[in-house]
């Protein structure tokens with residue numbers, strides 16, 4: 001496996017993405033954790049030193065241990081990583097100002113016989129993305145120059161005998177269009193064969209789960225979302241009936257959702273599943289509550305109580321399974337510090353394991369979201385299930401601004417089902433990150449037939465997004481919106497007005513509360 005030492009660049013995760021796309025297994029670790037002991041245990045087959053916002057002249061500038069350069073494995077330094085290499089190996093770095101470079105630049109080859117550059121230069125020069133203040137003014141002994149740009153005489157350098165490569169630019173970003181080629185060449189030079197497939201991951205993960213769990217019991221909270229579902233099926237494949245899933249039905253699910261989840265896991269997969277029907281408890285506690293944070297906190301607390309109650313019934317459970325993903329576990333290197341502001345209290349069960357004295361099983365910790373989907377396909381989960389839009393833990397509660405009533409929830413379920421049906425019929429589901437209806441806490445006057453109506457208004461929401469952090473509204477055609485509004489108003493008793501939410505995030509959020 002390959003080690004990426006993170007010096008805090010905004011784009012370090014993209015390096016991992018590029019390598020995973022080449023079927024190479026890699027891990028990102030913050031530079032502070034990379035000690036001699038760590039290196040000995042990790043035993044990397046190659047090392048990449050990431051970019052970062054610091055200067056090698058800063059007090060306590062982030063540095064790798066010198067051992068990185070005596071492991072006898074290939075090393076690639078990117079941007080700040082390049083400066084670190086030169087600084088550690090006897091070259092010189094100078095402070096920036098005039099030579100600082102941000103943005104597009106063009107690199108011209110000096111010698112294309114370098115393995116790292118194999119097939120890279122298609123024309124006379126290649127577009128790359130630069131982002132640096134300081135620059136290398138003298139390369140380390142044994143290094144040679146293989147490419148230059150107008151502002152970076154040492155854009156590409158290498159010590160071929162030791163398989164050390166250093167580039168001033170960022171090959172991992174989109175604006176270095178052929179950058180992936182450099183990574184491909186680097187891993188070839190390092191002897192990787194690109195055999196890290198989902199099939200291999202599945203086998204490996206199953207073996208690890210068996211080893212970790214032994215003959216003990218595991219409980220898994222199943223939400224019906226992709227991550228917990230894939231985790232459950234994988235663990236079930238590893239340990240069968242030692243796994244029990246708990247599915248908490250808080251009465252805030254979509255139309256038919258509870259039945260679907262139960263049918264899928266209990267009936268299709270034969271997984272032990274407790275269907276915790278706690279609708280009365282949740283809806284009772286939410287009665288009369290209209291403040292968004294209060295609603296979220298009530299649901300979060302009850303969820304933990306309920307989960308604990310059912311989990312306690314499973315005798316001898318020692319492990320709690322969670323569908324934690326890689327982006328949640330990378331300890332990012334933050335130089336800005338400072339707490340961030342809470343916009344919404346997210347519903348999670350983070351504190352549960354300690355509270356219950358359980359150990360964690362997290363078989364997806366090393367995967368990105370799209371890799372989880374690929375693993376789901378590998379495990380034979382139905383395609384529709386794998387492609388499902390995310391659904392928040394607090395469910396319909398945060399799509400029903402103001403007080404929640406059973407009547408409103410029922411109306412909301414009907415409208416949402418029609419909206420999603422429309423989106424599927426028009427073949428748009430997979431283009432959209434998330435789509436749902438929110439029922440608004442206002443009634444408006446309308447006319448149907450010859451009668452006056454006084455019913456709820458609803459808002460349709462659909463956004464595109466890469467990670468849910470930022471989002472844009474989906475540009476439906478007027479025909480689609482017209483047809484959908486007509487269907488909802490005609491088919492759902494209780495709604496007589498339909499609006500479309502055209503707010504992006506920021507300044508809006510995806511959910512309404």
Ligand code: XMP
Nearest residue numbers: 345346347390391392393394468509510511
């Ligand atoms: P917002 O509304 O903050 O949502 O723009 C971003 C993404 O997170 C989901 N979301 C949640 N997911 N528990 C979850 O598991 C929560 O409490 C929660 N709140 C929002 C939301 O659906 C969107 O995908």
